Amino acid sequence: MNMKRQEKSWFPWRLTGLMVLVVFIAMVEPVASQASDRNSTLMRYYCSLYYGRSSTYFLSNLNTTLSSLHRQLAVDRVRYAVARTLLNGESVWGLASCRGYVSNADCVACYDYAVAQLRVCGLGNGAHAFYDDCDVRYENNNFYADANIRAGVVICGNTTSPQQENFRKAVEDLMSDLRTAAPRIPNYYAASTRRVTNGNRTVYAIAQCNLNLSQSVCQECLNSRYSSLDACLPGTNGRAVDNGCFMRYSSTPFFGLNQTTDLTPFLGDDDSSKKWYIIGGVVGGVCFLLLVLAFFLWRLRSKNTSSRPQDKSTGSTDLLQGPAKYSYDDIKVATNSFSDDHRLGGGVFGEVYKGTLKDRKTVAIKKTIMASSRGKTHVDDELKILCNVHHKHLIRLLGYCNKGPFLYLVHEYMDNGSLDQFLYGDKSKNLNWRQRFEIIYGTARGLAYLHEQYHVTIIHRDIKTSNILLDNEFQPKIGDFGLIRLLPEDKTHLSTKLAESMDSGYVAPEYAIHGQLSEKVDTYSFGIVVLEIISGKRCHNVKGDESVGQSLLEHAWNLYDSGTHSNLVDERLDPSEYAIEDVKKIIEIALMCTQSPVSARPAMSEVVTLLSDKSLDEMPVRSTFHEEDIKIKVDALTSVSSNATNSSIQLSGR
Template identity: 75%
Template sequence: MAEPVTASKSSNRNSTLIRYFCSKYQGINGEYFLSNLNTTLSSLRHQLLVSGVTRYATARTLLNGESVWGLASCRGYLSTANCVACFDYAVAQLKVCGLGNGAHAFYNGCEVRYGNNNFYDDYTKQAGIVMCGNTTSPQAADFRKATDSLLSDLRTAAPKTSNFYAASLRRISNGNGTVYAIAQCNLNLSQIICEDCLDSRYTSLGACIPGTTGRAVDIGCFMRYSRTPFFRQNQTTDITRLLGDGDSGKKGSVIGGVVGGVCFLLLLLAFFLWRLRSESTSGCKRDKSTGLTELLQDPARFSYDDLRVATNNFSDLHKLGGGVFGEVYKGTLKDGDTIAIKKTNMNSAGGKMHIDDELKITFNVHHRHIIRLLGYCRKGPLLFLVYEYMENGSLHQFLYGDKSRNLSWRQRFEIIFGTARGLAYLHEQYHVTIIHRNLKTTNILIDNELQPKIADFGLIRLLPEDKTHLSTRLAGSLDSVYAAPEYAIHGQVSEKVDTYSFGIVVLEVISGKRCKEVKDDDLVIPSLLNHAWDLYESGTHLNLMDDRLDPNEYSVEDAKKIIEIALMCTQSRVNERPAMSDIVALLSEKSLYEMPPVRSTFHEYNTEIQNDTY
């Protein structure tokens, strides 16, 4: 290791540079690498701005074959503003690495790393970088005892916290001051590796004591102590509960069991009292989310007789299709308006007490690329949802069904772009986050202008809790081919579930092939996604394009970019998938029509410092 590079003093003490490294390897395509680096850094910065209490972000961009992984981590005591400021300092410093395919900067308050390989599980077990202060405590023995005890406790406690971070302080015996310290691991590490990494940092800091300050940092984790406070006392972690031995743990379990049993009995009593009260009233009570809907417009109510007449008593001749959410019928109202009616048996589904609120939330969604809910009707256990009618049917029918036609490149791009905008609205622009969970070509409808409209959004919110993810009973209905692995296997839900499904849809749109089965040169390939990844890894992903497309309609760069965006969406790690708003930004770039020179914000910084290499 070379000597650490120390930056000049800054007004922001958290942005003091400890050390940075640049990769020596330069064998990359500069234009594409810088473009992807800029996208990755922008994503990291955006995540730090909106991440709340977790100052940690990862991102990956793989456009044009030059993958860039990125990681940013701030110390847990930093505010959002200081975290982002530290990140900006790090990006500015790493500008000197130029076209090296990796770089890493360590600061007091943060670290930033990028590279063209997946380094998220990396950590160092060696001593790493150790920075000791020049001042020795006058009470050397007492200071050593307090500091060593505090650091030892933190290395034990931090891996047991949800964010792998702990901060605490300890009084030096005889009232001779206080020691402040933190321990932190990157969230991509396992708990065992975090413990191993912090053990190394703890051991290396022993060489600093009785010096009044010490920092030990390297890939994976960080520890720091000081006699001077560098975080507020109200930012400490309660580590006492994380340090108990086996006996105390058993005692805690017994106490917890007793307390838990009492609480359970109280909850049962409260439940029965609530049931008695609710049975004495005429309607169902709304849940705590009612306040979110008080200012929303109530959906229109249709009479059952009007819907029955509109569909000729729900005749099979009017039936458009069906699925897990019920059957869909085409209807014509007395005034001549054509509607689509979804018939759902809420009794068999168990129903939800807050269905009125959910319908109100769904009814007030207004977007160019989202199907419009016109109203509803209830009759006994049946719920009828009335939607605007799309004569052209679904995207699935356009690609493979009875309405199949050869869509042009421009038409396909508009369908992809419109779907992305609709999902971004549901995720981030509507006042309540709505996650579709079942996006696929059959519930993307096409209007008369060949624009997409997302259907069936929000319907899973109406199902009972035991049916809101891909259970065994629903796996055949909620198409597992489109489902993100964390949702299909564990039922874990986030906006990135829709991002994954969107990626599968994009692959279908540009290839004209079904996601379940691909035929290529008379060979049957089981998965379109696997086929696309194989082509990408061999550098031949342009072969995924639909043979019916006129190559003169699109540029090779545009086609590759769309494929790579789709693959970004289908990455197995949830945090490596972009948000739908980021996808909209990528699709909005002029480069999809022209390929202008890329101006990377990574090169907008101008600092003059020396660099180490590794």
């Protein structure tokens, strides 16, 4: 099982179909699980068998994925989990989903029953078990957005309601409301009851979709399951299961009355709702304009009646310490009037000069145009945010200076310049393997801080080797982060000249083509940078007889396809400095970061975990998964397994 890339078929067996045997075992009547005393009733499971795979690697990654799912479900109130292990050339994608009414303990128990059931699949490249309380699935491809809306299974009970017509109507009305409401509820789950007319029976029902689906696919899936349940009526219970959604009704309670969902807010007509939204928006807009007008009149009156300064202590950035402000004369003297001898380089945001301040401190001064329509207050607030970023792997903003349309930003100076100069520049000194790994690890930590640990989420948008600076100990520091926030609003989208300035080899396709911005844009760029660090080659093309005209990413994928991705390593590296397995794992992590769709890429905090040896000691013991009934001892070969301390990515000496 391998990672997937857009518009490329990944497995030969998908094309030929000659190596796959799919075994479907569908139960007409539910078979009760021997270990369960609740509703963990096995409804259906299937195995997809694939012959010829490397069992050791596959089972190791399968164990890691299943262990990760178990850990997530063990957290209180977590009912949905996904996990992926994409190392050693055998990829496993996993998903576990519990019904919304199930307690935490029963959710974990149901998951354990499902994993035990799927043991019969042995080395199947995919398997799926459906229980009343949960379903568990793993595959060797990214199935997260799939829903087989025409391949579901319906399981009906044997008992018929004595009030057939009234019971049928109550069920149909209730299930119709549930299929409408569930996709509109954030967790895609709804449970409700309905009283049968002229009788003492009550119908209990739920509808639920997996969270990996879009709202439209969830709606389509539930519509299909709703139609299929008609075959069970006027039976007193029925279940409709699918790879993407689940519906169930019964005249017997299977959840508490205190666990029902108020469906009323989610049953309004879409068109009617949109009309009210428009009306509300117009009315709200008029009220807002009146409030703004009243505010300005009040401010004008206050200024005329009092000369006291206004209190700004409640502003969102007022508690932050502002950057130091330098005079233009100081900046000019420090750079010898911005002479060419002091010029360090340039990029999207302007020219950079080396400067020496009055206190003999060496700094880097960036000269850029900031004629922003958003005004001085906006720039001051953004500078205040940026100068308060303090992290070992991020360049410090020390101060600034305004002069006409120019903004001069004073940063700390890095003795060894930028990373690109060491990888393929004029500098003669080469980076050894330990230094390269430290740069990869440090850059990941810096990005994780910007994305998740600072009080404001900062997306860099322009991660590349020239924006990674090295100090005198060759520790990386990311530069130019947050500067795009200072640009005028009409210059912050890739549809402008900014896109032409950015190095397209590093820019994620969804951002370059559609302008879709998220933290995963930086994750993609980080993956490209890692490939450059490993190979010592630029991302645009790879020189060589077999790869002329290829991008570095395409070249890396082709090597990965053939299982020879260790050939990507820079020939200047001493083979005695590293282990091939370690290098392969780093390359695979980089490829994970460049995957499509965006949801397949890990967060930078996950990348840090994959790269960090320290995280291994904190992992709980994982569950094991055997090949059929034969007990095979599988050595853990991945960096995220709790028992993998002997085979982890031991690269940094941590």
